[in-house]
Amino acid sequence: MVEEREDFRDRDRDRGDDGDGDGDGGRDRGDRFERPRGRGGLRRRGCEFCIDKINVVDYKDLDLLRRYVGDRGKIEARRKAGVCARHQRVVSQAIKRARHIALLPFTGEHIRVSGVLAGRR
DSSP states (O other), rough: OHHHHHHHHHHHHHHOSSSSSSSSOOOOOOOTSSSSSTEEEEEEOHHHHHHHHHOOTTTTHHHHHTTTTTTTTOOOHHHHHTTHHHHHHHHHHHHHHHHHHHHSSSHHHHHHHHHOOOOOO
16 A cells, blocks of 8 residues: 555656646746736726615615716616625615615606606616
8 A cells, every 4th residue: 555655655756746736737827827916907896885884775865876887778787886795785675665766767658758767877
């Protein structure tokens, strides 16, 4: 059994394994993995509600809610809106409440007919 272990060590040595456990066989990967990821190296901004420590979103605050509704009347995705999952649920619930009592339109067609802009800042 001891001999088998030595065989494995010899095999790894023959492959040029540097023993760092990354399985690259001792090859240098260059700077391919050292480059900053993402577009332009921009830092992601945090959730607006977490930064301001807002836990409750008022459904009557239309200026705030319109930032999270697209031009077609759809609720913006969490990644696009830049909010965390917890606050995305709170915002979507507030938007649904505002739609139910006709403070916000359900579709983009209502926006075009009424002429009320629901644009984001």
